[in-house]
Amino acid sequence: MKRWLGIIIVLLLAALGRGQNGAGEQVIPEEIVKKVDSSVVAIQHERALGSGFIISPDGYIMTNGHVVRGDDAEDPTQPAKAITVMLSNDEKYPARVLGFSLDPDVALIKIEPTHTLKPVEFGDSTKVRVGDRCFAVGAPLGLKRTYTAGILSNIERTDLGTETRVFQTDAAINPGNSGGPLFDSEGRVLGLNTYAERGANNLGFTIPIHVAKIVKDHLLAHGRFIRALVPLYATSEIYDELARSLGVPQGVLVDFVLQNSAAEKVGLRTGDIIVGLDGQPVAARSHAELLDWEWTLTTRTPGSTVTFTVLRGPVGARQRLTIPAQLEAMEPLPAFGLHAGELVESRYDALGLGVRRLVTLHRLLYGVPEVQGVLVSTVGKNGPASKTGIKANDVITHVAGRPTPTQDIFEHVLAEQLSTHAKAIELTVVRGKTTFPTALAPYYTLRDKKIALLVPAKDPEYVALLQRELLSEGVLVTVATGDLAGLKGGDFDALLFAGGAGGHEFWTDADALRLVKEGAAANKVLAGIGSSALVLIKGEPALRRKKITTNKNDSAEALRLKANYTGKNVETDGKVVTSTGFDREAVRGFLKALSRALRTSDTE
Numbered sequence: 324m325k326r327w328l329g330i331i332i333v334l335l336l337a338a339l340g341r342g343q344n345g346a347g348e349q350v351i352p353e354e355i356v357k358k359v360d361s362s363v364v365a366i367q368h369e370r371a372l373g374s375g376f377i378i379s380p381d382g383y384i385m386t387n388g389h390v391v392r393g394d395d396a397e398d399p400t401q402p403a404k405a406i407t408v409m410l411s412n413d414e415k416y417p418a419r420v421l422g423f424s425l426d427p428d429v430a431l432i433k434i435e436p437t438h439t440l441k442p443v444e445f446g447d448s449t450k451v452r453v454g455d456r457c458f459a460v461g462a463p464l465g466l467k468r469t470y471t472a473g474i475l476s477n478i479e480r481t482d483l484g485t486e487t488r489v490f491q492t493d494a495a496i497n498p499g500n501s502g503g504p505l506f507d508s509e510g511r512v513l514g515l516n517t518y519a520e521r522g523a524n525n526l527g528f529t530i531p532i533h534v535a536k537i538v539k540d541h542l543l544a545h546g547r548f549i550r551a552l553v554p555l556y557a558t559s560e561i562y563d564e565l566a567r568s569l570g571v572p573q574g575v576l577v578d579f580v581l582q583n584s585a586a587e588k589v590g591l592r593t594g595d596i597i598v599g600l601d602g603q604p605v606a607a608r609s610h611a612e613l614l615d616w617e618w619t620l621t622t623r624t625p626g627s628t629v630t631f632t633v634l635r636g637p638v639g640a641r642q643r644l645t646i647p648a649q650l651e652a653m654e655p656l657p658a659f660g661l662h663a664g665e666l667v668e669s670r671y672d673a674l675g676l677g678v679r680r681l682v683t684l685h686r687l688l689y690g691v692p693e694v695q696g697v698l699v700s701t702v703g704k705n706g707p708a709s710k711t712g713i714k715a716n717d718v719i720t721h722v723a724g725r726p727t728p729t730q731d732i733f734e735h736v737l738a739e740q741l742s743t744h745a746k747a748i749e750l751t752v753v754r755g756k757t758t759f760p761t762a763l764a765p766y767y768t769l770r771d772k773k774i775a776l777l778v779p780a781k782d783p784e785y786v787a788l789l790q791r792e793l794l795s796e797g798v799l800v801t802v803a804t805g806d807l808a809g810l811k812g813g814d815f816d817a818l819l820f821a822g823g824a825g826g827h828e829f830w831t832d833a834d835a836l837r838l839v840k841e842g843a844a845a846n847k848v849l850a851g852i853g854s855s856a857l858v859l860i861k862g863e864p865a866l867r868r869k870k871i872t873t874n875k876n877d878s879a880e881a882l883r884l885k886a887n888y889t890g891k892n893v894e895t896d897g898k899v900v901t902s903t904g905f906d907r908e909a910v911r912g913f914l915k916a917l918s919r920a921l922r923t924s925d926t927e
Contacts, residue, residue: 681698
């Protein structure tokens with residue numbers, strides 16, 4: 324008994340000693356805190372909180388893509404609208420997004436500071452080891468300047484569905500830490516913190532900084548991450564047992580080559596073993612090594628040439644082949660895995676229909692056949708599209724008997740049909756191996772209503788969306804950009820001043836002001852989006868008694884004009900309809916309000 328008691332005491336003392344040593348090693352030296360503190364920022368916008376870190380004295384900042392991404396379902400490439408960066412000294416600056424990616428989860432944003440900033444120092448994340456000390460800095464749960472310490476627990480995590488390996492750390496990473504830095508013990512950035520495992524303790528993940536920096540360079544140069552590839556083949560690692568079975572010491576196995584693809588045309592075949600790239604040996608024993616190898620190709624310049632050395636055939640009768648190939652820029656990605664997608668939807672609410680560009684990856688994800696057309700991405704309930712029998716992931720190849728191989732052509736041909744109020748618009752639809760005809764019968768609830776769509780010459784927004792929806796409802800649309808001299812306000816059922824950065828131009832445009840006065844005198848519907856909404860009051864001061872809204876930047880001007888400003892995203896007061904134009908959701912709400920105002924005007 325005494326013997327066991329002695330052993331227990333020794334173990335307890337050893338554990339206590341380890342705990343004390345560990346706690347000491349966890350301490351972040353004061354000089355390191357001073358080194359990094361002013362380089363870490365907090366980020367917030369209308370729907371999210373996050374962190375980031377300064378990478379240049381003039382205000383470039385790295386963070387996560389998911390921190391700055393908006394929630395525009397039709398255009399997943401759109402960032403959040405009103406991003407604010409808070410520095411360590413509590414200074415706040417608006418930020419613009421230069422680009423973002425969700426896999427790898429990296430974003431580059433820019434502020435315009437009034438003084439020089441202190442950037443971080445980068446470490447070498449290719450030389451880290453499990454057990455290396457590290458610490459994270461950020462604003463978890465909105466709490467400012469939070470430090471957590473730990474170690475690198477794993478440097479080869481590949482089971483999270485990411486495009487590259489990620490590091491695992493036990494330094495606490497909570498919501499709000501996303502986008503912040505993971506530092507080494509010397510205060511050099513090793514990674515870009517991205518998320519933690521929900522429901523787990525001390526289980527956070529970070530993107531190696533050597534990966535994040537490459538994405539950052541793409542975002543700075545192109546506004547998006549451009550992947551290079553020889554489309555389209557897939558590979559897998561050759562682990563030890565497979566290497567013995569195949570009779571090769573090392574390499575990468577080609578386990579899929581798409582029929583009629585560029586990869587097939589240059590000579591790659593399923594079952595090939597890639598053993599060399601540009602004369603250098605290729606080895607991928609683990610999935611982490613495979614992702615590293617694929618990353619070296621992905622990040623090369625599209626248009627450049629690579630040379631594969633491959634082994635083909637059975638053991639004992641293998642051929643050694645040299646295959647040159649040109650890398651291409653990968654098509655924009657559809658939504659899958661961690662990717663929100665890069666394809667913009669053309670959505671017609673009045674038709675209950677949305678379509679997107681058809682890309683090669685759709686064919687693999689959804690079994691779409693080799694046809695040219697647009698992919699059906701949305702079918703609304705009880706709308707004209709749902710009554711045609713079409714479904715999501717169908718392909719529309721023809722409209723009114725005319726081929727529609729691209730999204731632009733589809734929109735153009737459909738617009739022609741809508742503008743003539745065609746009762747039944749013939750569609751040719753492909754689903755799997757079946758091709759069938761159907762017909763779209765729009766409701767045209769605003770048939771023959773006339774609207775002047777007045778577009779600012781500088782940076783207009785959502786004009787294509789406005790035209791699509793108005794045409795779908797049967798409106799006769801007259802679009803005027805810049806020169807409004809030939810228009811008369813009384814000739815239209817509604818005057819719609821579109822939004823955008825150039826909306827201020829309408830405030831002093833004599834013809835715009837005249838049109839408002841004429842439209843008000845004729846009791847027409849008057850509508851404006853964003854800055855353009857204020858032209859209604861400037862053109863007819865009596866309208867200041869009407870409830871009106873505009874974007875926040877122009878709220879001071881609205882108050883100066885003594886407008887009945889509400890600040891709502893959409894405001895309707897009789898025949899005056901306005902919107903902040905903050906995002907696509909606000910604009911769609913505005914269109915519904917405008918439609919109601921036009922229908923109501925028939926009964927007045």
